[in-house]
Each structure stands twice: as C-alpha cells, then as structure tokens.
Amino acid sequence: MELNFELKSSMLAEQAGLAPQGLETKISRVVTLENLQSNSLLFSKRIDDPLIQRLSSLKGCIMVLPKGADTSPSVDRLKGSNCLILSDTPRLTFAKLLGIIEQKIIEEMNGLAYSNINGATLGERTSIGRNTLIEPGAFVDHDVIIGSSCVIRSGARVRSRVQIDDNVIIRENTVVGGPGFGVEKDEDGHNIRIPHLGGVIIKSNVEIGALNTVVSGTIEPTIIDEYVKTDDHVHIAHNCHIGKNTNITACVEISGSVRIGENCMIGPNASIMNGISIGKNSVIGLGAVITKSIEDSSIVAGNPAESIEIVKLQRRAIKKLVQNLLKESDNQ
Numbered sequence: 001m002e003l004n005f006e007l008k009s010s011m012l013a014e015q016a017g018l019a020p021q022g023l024e025t026k027i028s029r030v031v032t033l034e035n036l037q038s039n040s041l042l043f044s045k046r047i048d049d050p051l052i053q054r055l056s057s058l059k060g061c062i063m064v065l066p067k068g069a070d071t072s073p074s075v076d077r078l079k080g081s082n083c084l085i086l087s088d089t090p091r092l093t094f095a096k097l098l099g100i101i102e103q104k105i106i107e108e109m110n111g112l113a114y115s116n117i118n119g120a121t122l123g124e125r126t127s128i129g130r131n132t133l134i135e136p137g138a139f140v141d142h143d144v145i146i147g148s149s150c151v152i153r154s155g156a157r158v159r160s161r162v163q164i165d166d167n168v169i170i171r172e173n174t175v176v177g178g179p180g181f182g183v184e185k186d187e188d189g190h191n192i193r194i195p196h197l198g199g200v201i202i203k204s205n206v207e208i209g210a211l212n213t214v215v216s217g218t219i220e221p222t223i224i225d226e227y228v229k230t231d232d233h234v235h236i237a238h239n240c241h242i243g244k245n246t247n248i249t250a251c252v253e254i255s256g257s258v259r260i261g262e263n264c265m266i267g268p269n270a271s272i273m274n275g276i277s278i279g280k281n282s283v284i285g286l287g288a289v290i291t292k293s294i295e296d297s298s299i300v301a302g303n304p305a306e307s308i309e310i311v312k313l314q315r316r317a318i319k320k321l322v323q324n325l326l327k328e329s330d331n332q
Contacts, residue, residue, distance in 0.1 A: 003029060003161070003197055005104050009062050009083035012041075016096045021086065022079030025060045030101065030197060032219050041101070043094035047075065058082060064090045064097070092184045095194045102195040109160070112142050120152075129166065141177075147204070161199030161216065168202055171210040171232075176200055180215040180238030180256060194218065196238050209234060209250075225262070243280060261296065 006028045013020040031040040033051070036058060043064035044051060052074045055063065059081040067086045069075045078084060087093040112124040119136025122128070126140055129148035134140060137154035144158055147166035152158065156170045159177030170176060182194035198217025202224045208214065209232040215222060216238060223241045231250040236242065240254055243262035248254075253271045260266070261280030269287045272278070277293040284290065285301030294300055302311050 003101070003105060005101055005108070007101065007104060012062065012097055012100055013083075013085065015100050016093070018085050018087075018093065020062075021084045022082055023060075025062060025083045027060070027062055030098065030219050035220065041094075041097060043090045045090050047072070049074065052078070055082075062097070064094045066090055089184075089187075092186060092192065095184045095192050098195040098197065099193075102197060105197070109142055123160075153210075159216065161197070161221075162202070163199070163221075164202045165204040165206075167205045169207040170202075171208060171212075173210055174208050174212040174214070176202070176208070176212075176214045177216050178213065180218065182218060182238065182256070198222065198239070200224070203228075212236070215240075215256075231268075237274070 006026060009020055009025045009027070025039070027039050027041050029037060029040045031037050031042050033042065033044060036042065036054060038058050039060040041062045045066060047065055047069045052072070055078055061082045062085065063078065063082055064085045064087060065075070067088050069086060085093060115122050120134040120138045120140065122140050123142035123144065125142050126144040128134070128146050129150065131148055132146055132150040134152045135154040138152045138156045140146070140152065140158045141160045143160045145163045147164055147168065149167050150164060151169045153170060153172045155173035157175045158170065162177040177200045180196040182196065183191040184194055186192045196216040196218050198219050199221045200214055200216055201221045203226045205227045206224050207229045209230045211232050212230055212234045214224065214236045218238055220239065222236065222238060225242060225244040227245045228242050230248040233251045234248050236254045237256040239257040242260050243264065245262050246260055246264040246266070248266045249268045251269045252266050255272055255274035257275045258272050259277040261278055261282065263281045264278055264283070266284045267286040267288065270284045270290065272290040276290055278284070278290070279294055279296035279298060281296055282294055282298045287303065288301050289303040290300070291304045298307060300307055
C-alpha cells in the first residue's frame, strides 16, 4: 500500500542535520534498489557503474549514497535531477530519514478517529469486504484493506498498511503488520530503531494461527502467498515471502528477508536464519536450525540443518564410534 506523505528534501535534510547536494525535490514514497521509482527516498551502501546507470533514469529522488561518490563524474550528473546526501554511514542516515517520515505519518494519523462496531475497533480509510466477520475485541487500524468472506478473531490486531485478500482467517491474539526488529548503531554507539513502513500482504485462502506475529516489511511488504497455513505461536519477520501452499507448524521462527518456496512443510520449533532461501517442495524437520539456503525438494534436519541422508550417516558414524569406545573400555 502507498504511504501517505509528501516531504521536501530541504526539510528532511534540515531535521536530520544533513547537507544535501543537487536539486530541491519533493518525495512521496520510499523504494528499494530492486524497485526504483522517481520522487522517492532510497539508499545504497555501495556505488558502481551499473548502479549509477540505473539511478540515472530517476528524477526528483533523495539518494543517500556513500561519501566520496561525488568524485565520479557519472554520480555528479545525478545532481541535475535529484538530491544527493553523501554519508559515511548510508544505512544509518537512511534510518534517520525514515524516522522523520514515520513521525510525519503518525502526526497525520493522529487526526483520524476509531469507531467501535459490534465490539471491534475499526480505523478510518479502511475497507472491509462483503461477508467478512470481525469479532468483538479485534482491532483494525487506519489504512487497512480486508477482502470478502474473511474472519478476524477476537484479540487479533491488524496494523496500518496491511492488505488481506478474500477468504482469510486471522485467529485469536495474532498481530499482523507490527514493526519489525531492525537497529543501526549511531555515532555514539547507541541503537537507533529502523522504522518498518512496508506493510504486509496476505493473499487469498490463507489461515494464520493464534498468537502469531507477521511483521511489516521495511520498505517492500512482507508477503504471505495463497493457501498458506500457519499453526499457533509462529513468528514471520520483516521482508519475508512465504510461498503458496506452504504449511508452517507451531513455534517456528522465520527471520527477516527469508524466501520460502511453494508447497513446503516447516516442522515445529524450526528456526530459519535471516536472508535464507528455501526451495519449493522442501521439508524442514522438527527443531531444525537453517543456516544456509536449501535447494528445491530438499529434506533437512538437525542443528545446523543438513540433508536427511547426511544426518543418517552422521548418526550411524556416531553410534559406531560410541560402540567402539565401549568395547575398548570393556577390554581395559
């Protein structure tokens, strides 16, 4: 969902204590390097010729780039159509600018009102489809889209910038669209929270279990694809994409920016490290700790997780080693 803001580069730079270069611009969105658009805020920790070529098509952007980038004539040309902010710590600078944008959005939302409808709390600029049931005690924030024939159980919390398609069930005390966990150290070594403004998209025929957390993306949305089913006590972090028809059982922890292919089965208490990709049709065993990406149709288990064939060989080898040690002990 689109963010509701419009800010001048000079105002943002002044509030963040930064020195902008180039054109005065007005932005209305935040984008990643994978989804570049004009009139946006973006950042990069590196700079090279292919990236400069891609950035050169943009206009009206605030570009946070590494200090020294302006020594390149190619980068210097970007100033004619955009505002550049050069920083020793582009990610930290970007986090500060996101914080200002987040505050602007919060201030705008402070003027909106909540309504109590049949015991549920509903925000403004929120769309609810036909035959959707929102139980007493549920909370649906401003700027939410919920499709037809959905069920939002009592105690569930649906935050701003969440889109829920048709035939979705959100069970008791689940939070969808809350901020993710992202921090950056400032100049004094203190933790600075990185705002998460990307929201969540839950596609049709999904069921989210009780006491789940499905976290907002940082810039792009966290996505739960069609027919995904999650058990109770599941955590899905920011920027994840869960593929169609995947089942996620109780107490699974999925870290940020994980990609899970379609038709996967994630066993109870499994943990998946951030940035990992799980190929389609894969099975993750009970309690597995996934520290590296997995190809399609894999079956893995253990800590750290390995293919089931390797796990069996390891167990046989350990069993044989223990038996030999016991024999040696008996012979002494």
